[in-house]
Amino acid sequence: MLIAGLLADHLFKPDFFSGYIRLAWYIAAYLPVGLPVIKECREAVRNREFFTEFTLMLLATVGAFAIGEYPEGVAVMLFYAIGEHFQEAAVSRAKGNIKALLDVRPNFANVIKNGKICQMKPEDVVIGEIIRIRAGEKAPLDGEIIDGESSFDTAALTGESRPKTIRRGGQVLAGMINLNCVVEVRVTRIYADSSLSRILDMVQNAAARKAKTELLIRKFANVYTPAVFFLAAALTVVPYFFVGDYRFSEWLYRALIFLVISCPCALVVSIPLGYFGGIGAASKNGILFKGSNFLDLITRINTVVMDKTGTLTKGIFRVQEVAAFEMDEQEFMKVLAAIESRSTHPIAKAIVEYFAENEAYRASKVQEIPGYGLSGTVNGKEVLAGNAKLLQKRNIPYPAAIDGIVESIVVAAINGKYAGYVLIADEIKDDARLAVEQMRQNGINQTVMLSGDKLSITLKTAQEIGIDLAFGDLLPEDKVRKVEELKLVKSRIIAFVGDGINDAPVLALSDLGIAMGAMGSDAAIETADVVIQTDQPSKIATAIKIGKATKRIVIQNIAMAFSIKAAVLILGAAGMATMWEAVFADVGVALLAILNAVRILKMRF
Numbered sequence: 001m002l003i004a005g006l007l008a009d010h011l012f013k014p015d016f017f018s019g020y021i022r023l024a025w026y027i028a029a030y031l032p033v034g035l036p037v038i039k040e041c042r043e044a045v046r047n048r049e050f051f052t053e054f055t056l057m058l059l060a061t062v063g064a065f066a067i068g069e070y071p072e073g074v075a076v077m078l079f080y081a082i083g084e085h086f087q088e089a090a091v092s093r094a095k096g097n098i099k100a101l102l103d104v105r106p107n108f109a110n111v112i113k114n115g116k117i118c119q120m121k122p123e124d125v126v127i128g129e130i131i132r133i134r135a136g137e138k139a140p141l142d143g144e145i146i147d148g149e150s151s152f153d154t155a156a157l158t159g160e161s162r163p164k165t166i167r168r169g170g171q172v173l174a175g176m177i178n179l180n181c182v183v184e185v186r187v188t189r190i191y192a193d194s195s196l197s198r199i200l201d202m203v204q205n206a207a208a209r210k211a212k213t214e215l216l217i218r219k220f221a222n223v224y225t226p227a228v229f230f231l232a233a234a235l236t237v238v239p240y241f242f243v244g245d246y247r248f249s250e251w252l253y254r255a256l257i258f259l260v261i262s263c264p265c266a267l268v269v270s271i272p273l274g275y276f277g278g279i280g281a282a283s284k285n286g287i288l289f290k291g292s293n294f295l296d297l298i299t300r301i302n303t304v305v306m307d308k309t310g311t312l313t314k315g316i317f318r319v320q321e322v323a324a325f326e327m328d329e330q331e332f333m334k335v336l337a338a339i340e341s342r343s344t345h346p347i348a349k350a351i352v353e354y355f356a357e358n359e360a361y362r363a364s365k366v367q368e369i370p371g372y373g374l375s376g377t378v379n380g381k382e383v384l385a386g387n388a389k390l391l392q393k394r395n396i397p398y399p400a401a402i403d404g405i406v407e408s409i410v411v412a413a414i415n416g417k418y419a420g421y422v423l424i425a426d427e428i429k430d431d432a433r434l435a436v437e438q439m440r441q442n443g444i445n446q447t448v449m450l451s452g453d454k455l456s457i458t459l460k461t462a463q464e465i466g467i468d469l470a471f472g473d474l475l476p477e478d479k480v481r482k483v484e485e486l487k488l489v490k491s492r493i494i495a496f497v498g499d500g501i502n503d504a505p506v507l508a509l510s511d512l513g514i515a516m517g518a519m520g521s522d523a524a525i526e527t528a529d530v531v532i533q534t535d536q537p538s539k540i541a542t543a544i545k546i547g548k549a550t551k552r553i554v555i556q557n558i559a560m561a562f563s564i565k566a567a568v569l570i571l572g573a574a575g576m577a578t579m580w581e582a583v584f585a586d587v588g589v590a591l592l593a594i595l596n597a598v599r600i601l602k603m604r605f
Helices: 002-011 016-046 053-066 070-095 195-209 216-241 248-262 265-284 292-300 329-340 346-354 388-393 400-404 432-441 455-465 476-486 501-509 522-527 539-573 579-602
Strands: 109-113 116-120 130-133 143-147 150-153 164-166 183-187 287-289 303-307 313-324 363-369 373-378 381-386 408-414 417-428 446-450 469-471 494-498 512-516 530-532
Touching (some): 053 216, 265 539, 265 579, 287 539, 313 329, 313 346, 329 373, 329 381, 346 417, 388 408, 432 446, 455 469
Parallel strands (some): 494 512
Antiparallel strands (some): 130 183, 287 530
């Protein structure tokens, strides 16, 4: 429609009739982009907010129409509408509804009634009822195992990388995933009081406590808009008292030019585009910012708190060390892999995977010794494989140093004699140490690790990576408490980095939430303000660099817009500026600012 209006300038001769047709063309082009601003302006007036950027946009564009500069009026409103549309679309796509996206509870619970399985909603199950949880299913409610035993993936609640074996009498929490055997559980809490429900509540409560960041242009407009409006009005009326040959039409014309020049198009377009340039640059580097305000906020972060498993470590068990005693290491692993191949435990799978390229012996008469490990026969030899307590139970001596090992360890005995051990650990990500170093180089004063894993493992990992403070054995509510304690120091601006649903409450509570996106849970990704799509912790420093570069460009645009506009405004008030200068001060400055904003897309970080 705007192009059609420009063509109308050339097609119609400047007579009375064609002038009206030209005006009609531009009004038709103006209305689609102008109506949303008119509605916002009307709503603001209803709320007694008379001086907003919407008011100024409306006055400036109507002023352009009043002095016959129809293309200027349409173009200014069009640029403004495009900037607002991109801003709102990016935020709405990224954020969504937290409550709906975090509803990760199971759809039903298998309740045993009169010997039959009855599927019920978790909210309808009462305390004392018996539920059955099959292999692969998620526990729908908190309860106590009354029949069977199984390994459970507890990462969703505790963040602990190692699955937990829970036996009869042990407590199962809603959100844990049953890995292998069917168990029956007596419900001890209704769903509203369950661990999973409490996590969801914490996310929403923490999000409610989180301050909303106002757009820079909205703050600026609170002062700029009334100032410009009253200056334009004064420019029309005040000269009457001081100018001898005062003509109202002449000074009204100056005032309208003044309004056109002062239109904040360069700011309302270039500022969002500067931020979106930063968002685009971040996306090219595998980082998703969910809004321009988070690009600004990340430049002020001085404390980074991180989860361990899945954030700084890979969350996958790997064999770290093999130590054979008085036998060949290859032979030792051949025997150990044979017996561990009969187990479904993740640690056993790690050992078998480590030996996958080689042919193991065949194991027979394999028995699980609950809480200790496995026993069986391999190549005619009696083999024990498990924890150190298994060897203690069989009175088999072993090196005392084994008891001081922090990581998960599998010790083995062959024919009643200690044969060696295998060290299993969650691997630290390749760039974890580099990430911490780069964060310090980019203004981060303190790094903290919070983990649901054992304190000894957490401290060891923190030491290897170079983390300042570390806390282990934490449940989700403990992580929230730790972050709240850190926030008691008002000078701290905290970013939390995590990947699991157990991290979601802390992600929402922190000043800036950063989630690992490739392997992270949906809850963490949707709650976070920034998502690292590559799962590389070194991208945290990259995100800070992009935020700082974006801020520099935005400040440059603001300074350029203000300086040029101020100069042309003075000329306009003195009657020395024509509409050509007004167009340059508005659209021209906007184009320069846009060109400056897109520079960030070509920068390397």
